[in-house]
Amino acid sequence: MTLFDPPAPLAERLRPRTLAEVVGxxxxxxxxxxxxxxxxxxxxxxxxxxxxxxxxxxxxxxxxxxxxxxxxxxxxxxxxxxxxxxxxxxxxxxxxxxxxxxxxxxxxxxxxxxxxxxxxxxxxxxxxxxxxxxxxxxxxxxxxxxxxxxxxxxxLEALTQEDVRALLDRALTDPRGLPGVGAEPGALDLIARLADGDARRALSTLEIASTLADPVNEDAVREAFGRHLPAMDKNGEDFYNLISALHKSVRGSHVDASLYWLARMIEGGADTMYVARRIVRMAAEDIGLADPQALRLAVAARDTAEFLGSPEGDLALAQAVVYLALAPKSNSVYVAWNKVREAVREGKTLPVPLHLRNAPTALMRQQGYGTGYAYYFDDPEGSFAQNYLPDGVRLDLYEPTGEGWEARVAERWRRLREAHGEGEEGA
Known part of the structure; x- marks a missing residue:
């Protein structure tokens, strides 16, 4: 064997020859x-x-x-x-x-x-x-x-740590592997843990570590492994599962889980700006008006991550995630927005009432545009009494939750609905 005729990689040399040799x-x-x-x-x-x-x-x-x-x-x-x-x-x-x-x-x-x-x-x-x-x-x-x-x-399932450990033991005893190379048990356990169920990664790490220390120790394993990036397909199902887990952990107010899934994505090489945009969406969708500051913080975190880059900017995303997880939750605006979009899509196009129309010209005013509009600061009672929807349209969209800022304004919302003639009887 020469420099110009190197051996096959360890993972290739140890490829099972029969189904009985397959691990896992x-x-x-x-x-x-x-x-x-x-x-x-x-x-x-x-x-x-x-x-x-x-x-x-x-x-x-x-x-x-x-x-x-x-x-x-x-x-x-x-x-x-x-x-x-x-x-x-x-x-x-x-x-x-x-x-x-x-x-x-x-x-x-x-x-x-x-x-x-x-x-x-x-x-x-x-x-x-x-x-x-x-x-x-x-x-x-x-x-x-x-x-x-x-x-x-x-x-097919990822190999268990026990499966990977068995492969490593085989590599040190099989004549096709690394016979004569020693390894500390702790070093082999570390490889099995870091490999994330990937046999090829485990065997490659062992092969490199065996050139750095004999017997192979944990320091050699860490040097051979380099910076451990948890396995993640950046464009596939695993990526979207991680995003889903992050979003649901924030929604469920579980701070530690939220940080864990965020770290899994960042350390796995996810697009930081995509993650940041999803955090902004969480602020709008799940925190909403229960804490109006949440959206500002999320946008600021996105801007900070873009300005500083990774890894410095990652801390801003972590701060936002902790804040959102701890914040009171409300999806009232999210629900109301989905309802009204559906109502608009299903309904026919209805004209804007004359008193709500813009009247920048004399001709428009002659046609009645803006006529009868009650300006709130001149006539609060008349302003509440006038209709703000197309004729014949009744909607019941926004329902504030009992959390955070919305809990404080729920009574005002009830009084406003009554003032607009939208109490329970007319809802």
Missing amino acids: QRHLLGPGRPLTRLLESGRLGSLILWGPPGVGKTTLARLVAGEVGAHFIPLSAVTAGVKDVREAVVEAERLRGRGQRTILFLDEIHRFNKAQQDALLPHVESGLLTLIGATTENPSFEVNPALRSRARTLV
Whole structure:
């Protein structure tokens, strides 16, 4: 072995050679489990393997092909296109003439657009190709329904810390791994914890750490790992799940959970300005008029984050999140706004009453624009008595909550409604 002929990465060298060597995915493998039953039946159809990175999607696809004696054609949707699919079809047709089936493995299938996915359909439908697609994205959103209906989706799970620890122990004893390299138990536990269920990440960290210290210790692991970024797909389902968790934690007034989900997003590399915009929305949607200062603080936090950048500006977002979580909550304006939008969409266009119309010219005034308008500061009682909606329209939209600022003005709102003739009888 020379500098110009380096060994394969540890994760590649330790790739399982049989299904029995696979670590994790016990819900799919083993006696009576779904994938085992498919292989035993001899009627293996197309599959979509959905799961996080580093859990063995590619490995499983290769092993399945070996179990059924199929020719294996691996493609990556990042670099492949329709031309590559056509070449795979030609090869599959040639092999079918010899009585051999072909499995087309398409890694990151979610990166194929609709037209590219449609190009696979006739060949999957005819049985010429058995497709195994691998994706980290939810197939419900990223795989065409027609293709999805012709494949069974199997969900792969992130490896547990115990699974990762077992892989690390194997790496230190297997002749293909790092035989002779020592490691402190605490160092291996640290790798298992930091790996976030990703076997490839764990083995890569161990391999680098083994060049920094012998035996491998925790300091070497931290140096090898670098700054730990929690796994997060910035454009996929995980990203929106984190946003959802942050928003719901703020709404539920759980400060620690709110900070935790915010940190998960920031440390995972989320777009800071997107997170900031969502925080502003939380202030408007869930705090609302229970604390009118919340929106100002959220906007100020957004401006600060943009001005300072990360990591300095992240503190402003954390401050806003804590404030919003602690603030009294009201969605009264949010509910009222949704109601009135629906009312406007469903109703016909009605004219503005004459007394409310703008009358900048003499001709408009001659037509009655503005006539009869009661100016509040000249005639408060008349101002309350006049109609402010189109003729025949009655609405009951805004209902203040009993929290914060709204609790203080609820009585004024009740009196105003009565003054406008909008008490319970007319509501």
